[in-house]
Amino acid sequence: MDSTRTAPRILVVGCGGIGGVLLSRLLESGRQVSAVARREEIAQVLRTRGPVLRDTKGERTVRGALEVFVQPPTQGAYDFLLLATPPTGVEEAARDTAHLLAPGGAMAVLPNGLCEERVAALVGEERVIGTIVAWGASSPATGVYEQTAVGGMVLGTLRGEPDARLERLAEVLRAVGPVDFTPNLRGARWSKLGINCAISTLGTVGGSRLGPLLRHRFIRELALEIFTEVVQVARAEGVKLEKVASSLGLDWLALSDSERHAWGSPSLVLKHAALLAVGLRYRRMRSSMLAAIERGREPPVDFLNGEVVRHARTHGLAVPVNEQLLEAVHAMARRQLTPGVETLRRIHERTRPKRS
Numbered sequence: 349m350d351s352t353r354t355a356p357r358i359l360v361v362g363c364g365g366i367g368g369v370l371l372s373r374l375l376e377s378g379r380q381v382s383a384v385a386r387r388e389e390i391a392q393v394l395r396t397r398g399p400v401l402r403d404t405k406g407e408r409t410v411r412g413a414l415e416v417f418v419q420p421p422t423q424g425a426y427d428f429l430l431l432a433t434p435p436t437g438v439e440e441a442a443r444d445t446a447h448l449l450a451p452g453g454a455m456a457v458l459p460n461g462l463c464e465e466r467v468a469a470l471v472g473e474e475r476v477i478g479t480i481v482a483w484g485a486s487s488p489a490t491g492v493y494e495q496t497a498v499g500g501m502v503l504g505t506l507r508g509e510p511d512a513r514l515e516r517l518a519e520v521l522r523a524v525g526p527v528d529f530t531p532n533l534r535g536a537r538w539s540k541l542g543i544n545c546a547i548s549t550l551g552t553v554g555g556s557r558l559g560p561l562l563r564h565r566f567i568r569e570l571a572l573e574i575f576t577e578v579v580q581v582a583r584a585e586g587v588k589l590e591k592v593a594s595s596l597g598l599d600w601l602a603l604s605d606s607e608r609h610a611w612g613s614p615s616l617v618l619k620h621a622a623l624l625a626v627g628l629r630y631r632r633m634r635s636s637m638l639a640a641i642e643r644g645r646e647p648p649v650d651f652l653n654g655e656v657v658r659h660a661r662t663h664g665l666a667v668p669v670n671e672q673l674l675e676a677v678h679a680m681a682r683r684q685l686t687p688g689v690e691t692l693r694r695i696h697e698r699t700r701p702k703r704s
Contacts, residue, residue: 355379355380356427356428356516356517356520357380357382357424357425357426357427357428357450358374358379358380358381358382358426358427358428358430358520359382359383359384359424359426359428359429359430359445359448360374360381360382360383360384360430360432361383361384361420361429361430361431361432361433361441361445362384362386362431362432362433362434362437362441363383363384363385363386363390363391363394363416363432363487364432364433364434364485364487364636365484365485365486365487365493365494365496365636366432366458366481366485367383367430367432367433368399368401368485368487368491368492368493369401369403369483369485369493369494369495369524370430370432370524371383371399371414372399372401372410372493373401373523373524374520374523374524375398375399375410375411375412375413375414376401376410376412376523377523378412379412379413379520379523380412380413380414380415381412381413381414381415382414382415382416382417382424382426383414383415383416383417384416384417384418384419384420384441384445385416385417385418386418386419387418388418389490390490390491391416391417391418393490393491394414394416394491395414395416397409397491398410398411398412398414398491399414399491399492399493400491400492400493401493401494401495402492402493402494402495403494403495404495404498419444420444420445420448421448422447423448424448425448425449425450425451425453426448426449426450426453427450427452427453427454427516428453428454428455428456428477428517428520429445429448429449429453429454429455429456430456430458430479431445431455431456431457431458431459431463431467432458432459433459434459434636434640434645434648435459435460435461435463435648435651435652436646436648436650436651438457438459438463438466438467439466439467439470442455442466442467442470442471443470446470446471449471449475452513453475454475454476454477454513454517455467455471455475455476455477456477456479456503456517457476457477457478457479458479458481459648459651460481460540460541460544460548460648460651460652461537461541461544461648461651461652461655462537462538462541462651462655463651464476464478464506464533464537465506468506473505473506473507474507476505476506477503477504477505477511477513477514477517478502478503478504478505478506478533478536478537479501479502479503479517479521480501480502480503480504480536480537480540480592481499481501482499482500482501482502482540482592483495483497483498483499483500483501483524483525484496484497484499484630484633485636486634486636486639496630496632496633496634497629497630497632497633498525499525500525500526500527500528501521501524501525501526501527501528502527502528502529502530502536502592503517503518503521503527503528503529503530504529504530504531504532504533504536505533506533506534508531508532508533514529530590532588532590534587535582535587535588535589535590536590536591536592538578538582538585538587538589538598539589539590539591539592539597539598540592541578541652541655541656542574542575542578542579542582542598543592543598544652545574545578545652545653545656545670545673546570546571546574546575547571547626547630547633547635548635548636548637548652549574549635549637549649549652549653549673549677550567550570550571550574550673550692551633551634551635551637551638552635552637552638552641552647552649552677552680552687553673553676553677553680553687553691553692553695554567554687554688554689554691554692555638555686555687555688555689555691556634556688556689557631557632557633557634558626558627558630558631558632558633558634559627559628559630559631559632559633560627560631561627561689561692562623562624562626562627563624563627564689564692565620566692566693566696566700567689567692567696568620568623568624569696569700570669570692570695570696570699571623572601572602572603572619572620572623573603573608573669573699573700574653574669574670574673575598575601575602575603576601576602576603576608577656577660577665577667577668577669577670578598578602578656578670579598579599579601579602580602580660580665580667581656581659581660581663581665581667582598584659584660584663584665585659585663596622596626600619601619601622603616603619607619608701609701609702637649637652637677638687641677641680641681646681647677647678647680647681649673649674649677649678650674653670653671653673653674653677654674656670657670657671657674668698668699669695669699672695672698672699673695676691676695
């Protein structure tokens with residue numbers, strides 16, 4: 349690819365919250381964008397009206413050179429395929445679009461979880477770029493996209509080697525926000541996994557936005573226990589954790605034995621204060637997993653807390669909070685459990701360590 353002569357051809361695969369904000373911002377930056385919407389009603393709205401974007405600048409309808417498919421086209425040569433599906437659909441998306449990659453092109457894997465390895469198993473490591481999203485988005489109506497939290501993105505490859513495509517993709521994604529790079533994609537992904545296992549899953553089981561939930565001390569305690577379990581599993585996996593964008597370091601958030609079993613300490617007060625600040629910053633964030641359940645779709649909890657539980661079992665580690673939340677989300681999807689603060693309180697009572 350000669351990046352000095354032509355703009356990269358972009359295909360956004362998935363037009364939910366993240367994909368919709370992406371394509372809207374790329375259009376606003378003047379880029380020509382193609383997208384796969386999967387549902388005819390979404391494709392029709394995007395073709396005829398264009399996406400509606402809500403963010404800190406307000407609400408507006410975005411116009412531009414947008415080509416929308418319901419199914420991936422049979423032919424094409426795209427430099428970057430931006431896989432913006434839920435984790436549950438990322439492998440299918442990779443299989444269905446692999447034939448559209450241009451020589452030297454790459455799939456940018458955006459879903460939360462540990463999805464790069466899954467995609468690499470289908471298309472090869474050399475065709476995968478990890479793209480960690482540190483902002484939030486939702487789609488409250490067909491073709492309407494709301495950015496619910498600001499932030500940037502972090503790019504890296506599974507091999508951790510220099511790759512000219514990273515900067516070329518960064519040039520594209522800077523239309524959405526700041527872009528950083530990491531030579532330790534696995535460490536950054538595990539850190540983001542821990543954050544999502546707490547923020548997304550607690551928001552799902554709690555049935556509310558992040559800000560109000562984190563005002564409850566016992567919910568903050570659940571979050572800290574989740575971080576602690578994730579750090580233990582990551583260390584057993586040989587992963588060196590790495591901060592993602594401006595997020596707090598998971599190693600610091602993890603509880604020591606004394607913090608888990610004592611009533612309080614200066615360090616524990618600081619960690620609770622940090623979570624209160626997170627709740628304030630992301631107070632409008634609503635879990636996309638909760639929205640999936642409300643719409644009768646499969647929640648991607650197996651790609652979040654489920655990954656922690658699966659890896660923990662291979663090392664003989666106990667992760668009771670992640671296990672309880674995993675079971676709770678599946679019970680909610682089966683309509684056997686009602687989300688709410690009291691549901692989280694019961695999980696807290698069943699899993700909290702004894703204090704001296």
